[in-house]
Amino acid sequence: MTSGTASATTDQDVIDLAVRAREAARVLAIATRAQKDAALEAMADALLAEAPTLLAANAEDVARAEEGGTPPNVVDRLRLTDDRLAGMAQGLRDVAGLPDPVGEVVRGGTLANGLELRQVRVPFGVVGMIYEARPNVTADAAGICLKSGNAVLLRGSSSAATSNAAIVEVLRAAAASSGLPVDVVQLVPSDSRDTVKALMRARGHVDVLIPRGGAGLIRSVVEESTVPVIETGVGNCHVYVDRGADLDRALAIVLNSKTHRTSVCNSAESLLVHADVAEEFLPRVVAALQEAGVTIHGDAAFTAYDGVVAATDEDFATEYLSLDISAAVVPDLDAALAHVRRFSSGHSDAIVTDDQRAARRFVAEVDSAAVLVNASTRFTDGGEFGFGAEIGISTQKLHARGPMGLPEMTSTKYVVTGDGHVR
Amino acid sequence: MTSGTASATTDQDVIDLAVRAREAARVLAIATRAQKDAALEAMADALLAEAPTLLAANAEDVARAEEGGTPPNVVDRLRLTDDRLAGMAQGLRDVAGLPDPVGEVVRGGTLANGLELRQVRVPFGVVGMIYEARPNVTADAAGICLKSGNAVLLRGSSSAATSNAAIVEVLRAAAASSGLPVDVVQLVPSDSRDTVKALMRARGHVDVLIPRGGAGLIRSVVEESTVPVIETGVGNCHVYVDRGADLDRALAIVLNSKTHRTSVCNSAESLLVHADVAEEFLPRVVAALQEAGVTIHGDAAFTAYDGVVAATDEDFATEYLSLDISAAVVPDLDAALAHVRRFSSGHSDAIVTDDQRAARRFVAEVDSAAVLVNASTRFTDGGEFGFGAEIGISTQKLHARGPMGLPEMTSTKYVVTGDGHVR
Incomplete structure (x- = not known):
């Protein structure tokens, strides 16, 4: 004062x-x-x-x-x-x-x-x-x-x-x-x-x-x-790449969610990858993110790659709003859901999958303002939703x-x- | 403890x-x-x-x-x-x-x-x-x-x-x-x-x-x-008897709003009467309320009748939940609206009138959870509204x-x- x-x-x-x-x-x-x-x-x-x-x-x-x-x-x-x-x-x-x-x-x-x-x-x-x-x-x-x-x-x-x-x-x-x-x-x-x-x-x-x-x-x-x-607005948003994902789409969605605009609440801050596709997907996503200037804060599976920094729980809880992303490999969908439950701020969380059962469970069990299937987290926006004007994005459950x-x-x-x- | x-x-x-x-x-x-x-x-x-x-x-x-x-x-x-x-x-x-x-x-x-x-x-x-x-x-x-x-x-x-x-x-x-x-x-x-x-x-x-x-x-x-x-639930509810009111209906609505069940939040606690109908309506409503065992806390116009107690601002602000009602004569609709604005808890407020313009203004300008025209305040209820079950009556503006x-x-x-x- x-x-x-x-x-x-x-x-x-x-x-x-x-x-x-x-x-x-x-x-x-x-x-x-x-x-x-x-x-x-x-x-x-x-x-x-x-x-x-x-x-x-x-x-x-x-x-x-x-x-x-x-x-x-x-x-x-x-x-x-x-x-x-x-x-x-x-x-x-x-x-x-x-x-x-x-x-x-x-x-x-x-x-x-x-x-x-x-x-x-x-x-x-x-x-x-x-x-x-x-x-x-x-x-x-x-x-x-x-x-x-x-x-x-x-x-x-x-x-x-x-x-x-x-x-x-x-x-x-x-x-x-x-x-x-x-x-x-x-x-x-x-x-x-x-x-x-x-x-x-x-x-x-x-x-x-x-x-x-x-x-x-x-x-x-x-x-x-x-x-x-x-x-309003705090967004620790996740993209989960399921074993049922089309990996080309997954790569595009991860990149768009993270790098399209980093300073906004609907940008992705955390990447989860199903273990069954990790061997194929990790080299691609690490290279693409790094090429886009993103620093990856990863678990042991990710730190095997050059330039990836070791992540702490603090990283998984952080809304970076910058060219940083936390990343982990999960053994299965249950582990992905448990991770999202623990760390998500309840703003926007996405699954990439062509597996109908996985998509249905993710939609039902992720308790966030927006749950996205095969789409970038950047779509959670009043303009994108066709509202014409937006005063903010509510992350609470009462009213809006x-x-x-x-x-x-x-x-x-x-x-x-x-x-x-x-x- | x-x-x-x-x-x-x-x-x-x-x-x-x-x-x-x-x-x-x-x-x-x-x-x-x-x-x-x-x-x-x-x-x-x-x-x-x-x-x-x-x-x-x-x-x-x-x-x-x-x-x-x-x-x-x-x-x-x-x-x-x-x-x-x-x-x-x-x-x-x-x-x-x-x-x-x-x-x-x-x-x-x-x-x-x-x-x-x-x-x-x-x-x-x-x-x-x-x-x-x-x-x-x-x-x-x-x-x-x-x-x-x-x-x-x-x-x-x-x-x-x-x-x-x-x-x-x-x-x-x-x-x-x-x-x-x-x-x-x-x-x-x-x-x-x-x-x-x-x-x-x-x-x-x-x-x-x-x-x-x-x-x-x-x-x-x-x-x-x-x-x-x-x-939920605090109800300092008003019944306003407009100069355009059918006074038989007005009497029935006032009595029902006040005496049908006194301990509930949608019962009336305050009566306002337009000056133009006061001379005809006051003797009738005072007699009927008193016969039903209601103590009237009234302004000068009401205390002219036997048994009516003088009302203070405190009375007009009180949710009695008992066989008591505050009562005042108002010079016009504007004064009625101003009184409701000042004292209503925003639960349920009713107008009795056959004047379409008065009804329309009351509905537009009274900022309460329920605004009733020619109906008892007792109708503000999940059961009466056909909801089948009710967890309470919200008097706030957010959410519900x-x-x-x-x-x-x-x-x-x-x-x-x-x-x-x-x-």
């Missing part, structure tokens, strides 16, 4: 923001789709119109990060460009094009006594997002929350504070110009960790908190928050599990209509 | 139970509906066959309660009879008759790239139930959890400890005799509050906690638990809201099937 600064905030300051969000949410909850889509389009237009201001604000964050010795790849994630702003604007227009989840009748019918029962999607109300680095998340989250009828409190990273403040100002002005309450989008100060703690304690004022970022951030929010949390699109950002209520019915 | 007794438990003891539950849950998750239904029928048979043992165990609890000066109505809730055992057995058979939620495909299709995507219902895994008083909940919860594929840890009230131990022993033996793991149902010792705390800390071992009981119990679990919680049946006791996972698909 930057103690003594004028902008240091208290719990009450964050609650005040939440109270304003609640008032805005009441209006937003009954806004029509047309009103919301118009606001999203206005927001997209404004991001482009205000590009010079936004890029200038971002340049301040970038300069501060560079002066502070931030690694170049992190600075790159922080940086806004005209292309990235165009992407943010297009993201908002894409959300405008998606169906409105609010008001959807999830189930309904008429009971024996004539009561009409409908279960209808409604917004949560006030959503808190706690996230790191990339300023594009600011616009993405604002758009998804607005379309799903939720007022949002955005608590981004302090490294992106100037960018986020500028983006939020633009979004708020656009919302207001479209006739929605300005407080449908608000920025929570990031000058102190205390504002994160205040959000976590704002039970009753904030309906749900969604942390997006590193494992440490997510764990601390999940453990400390009294506000309900949707846990897996990629979360617009419907996952809603609750429901029952509407019961009678004719003077009593029991 | 009853310190120094041999049965005092530690966190580790509760985790040991949860680990055994996890092992049982793995088997139960892939059990067929036929296996689960056979176990439920065996449990029902065993409750009847072991009636003498169960009644004797219950007599110990009842004697202890009576010696301890427990109020007769509480003792009555604790008491088992042949009729109540028959009801418990029938409840298990009813659950056996319901569709199996596990394996239900919630959505599915084939993506543009040929990947087959299915979202499938799966059990949570290990469910913890924390509940008070009635020993019938022990059998009800065990049945619902078993059918939905969840191993359950039952932490009942210490006042029912002997009854619960006997019931659980019978249920476990029946499960085992049907070929399911004995640990699909386990009792958590109730000799100390420490076991409740241990359940709340067992994150990773217990997937979801469901507290059922008084407001104090629920609040403490919601605030202290690091395990995800489904908040309103009466929770079998589908609400499940999570989902995505199954993605490809043909060597990579990105």
Whole structure:
């Protein structure tokens, strides 16, 4: 905490923001789709119109990060460009094009006594997002929350504070110009960790908190928050190459799962190979991974190959998010299942096999948000699943599990209509 | 905590139970509906066959309660009879008759790239139930959890400890005799509050906690638990009599909502009357409620009538669960909505009106699990909604809201099937 600064905030300051969000949410909850889509389009237009201001604000964050010795790849994630702003604007227009989840009748019918029962999607109300680095998340989250009828409190990273403040100002002005309450989008100060703690304690004022970022951030929010949390994103994902696998396909899937994009939660972090195909598959997969620049942390079967590092249990438990993979040979499917059970974070786990019995058991017994058969773990993604927008990937079992699109950002209520019915 | 007794438990003891539950849950998750239904029928048979043992165990609890000066109505809730055992057995058979939620495909299709995507219902895994008083909940919860594929840890009230131990022993033996793991149902010792705390800390071992009981119990679990919680049941429910109401219907709905059964969460606790109909409606509703034995805690308009007690804000915030009701006259629909917004616990709120615009606004703007139009609040119930079984009524917005049946006791996972698909 930057103690003594004028902008240091208290719990009450964050609650005040939440109270304003609640008032805005009441209006937003009954806004029509047309009103919301118009606001999203206005927001997209404004991001482009205000590009010079936004890029200038971002340049301040970038300069501060560079002066502070931030690694170049992190600075790159922080940086806004005209292309990235165009992407943010297009993201908002894409959300405008998606169906409105609010008001959807999830189930309904008429009971024996004539009561009409409908279960209808409604917004949560006030959503808190706690996230790191990339300023594009600011616009993405604002758009998804607005379309799903939720007022949002955005608590981004302090490294992106100037960018986020500028983006939020633009979004708020656009919302207001479209006739929605300005407080449908608000920025929570990031000058102190205390504002994160205040959000976590704002039970009753904030309906749900969604942390997006590193494992440490997510764990601390999940453990400390009294506000309900949707846990996102930690992915210690496995690819298991069964003895029934087509080994060409297996090689392509392992490589794609590991190397297509290493910094994301749906990339593979661990490789398991059935002993019956190890002799044929290991030389091929070791060579291919190493050629792609991957460091293999392997068990005894793998360390027989040059350049493979010996793996510890710690390796098998690690989400590397880098060009590293843990690897082991397992005697059979049961051992593969036991390994996944022990080490998987419950995000995405894949089996490569043409054996129907093995595939069926893997699907039934692996308890993860996504279980993939003969497909790369990289497919666990709201975009790939056709959701059109994604606020994160839930790795918890309550409410939503897996990629979360617009419907996952809603609750429901029952509407019961009678004719003077009593029991 | 009853310190120094041999049965005092530690966190580790509760985790040991949860680990055994996890092992049982793995088997139960892939059990067929036929296996689960056979176990439920065996449990029902065993409750009847072991009636003498169960009644004797219950007599110990009842004697202890009576010696301890427990109020007769509480003792009555604790008491088992042949009729109540028959009801418990029938409840298990009813659950056996319901569709199996596990394996239900919630959505599915084939993506543009040929990947087959299915979202499938799966059990949570290990469910913890924390509940008070009635020993019938022990059998009800065990049945619902078993059918939905969840191993359950039952932490009942210490006042029912002997009854619960006997019931659980019978249920476990029946499960085992049907070929399911004995640990699909386990009792958590109730000799100390420490076991409740241990359940709340067992994150990773217990997937979801469901507290059922008084407001104090629920609040403490919601605030202290690091395990995800489904908040149930506190109901400060309103009936608003609009100026567009048919007053005969309004009278019937108010009386039914308040007096049909006072001790339950869906009974009405507060009455709001539009000023335009107050002069005609108040004398009638005051007389009818008082005749039914109800004490009215009213605002100035109501205290003009004999026997009406003056209400404080505290009254309007209170879930009486007794023959008491708070009551106020409101100048218009906006004031009624503001009152509900301020005081409702978000369980069930009803409007009585024949005015379509008023009904539409009330439905849109009241943010409760159930919003009723021209119907008693008593209809918010899994049985009335046709769910066949109910584990509780959720008043939270995440996961499930309103009466929770079998589908609400499940999570989902995505199954993605490809043909060597990579990105």
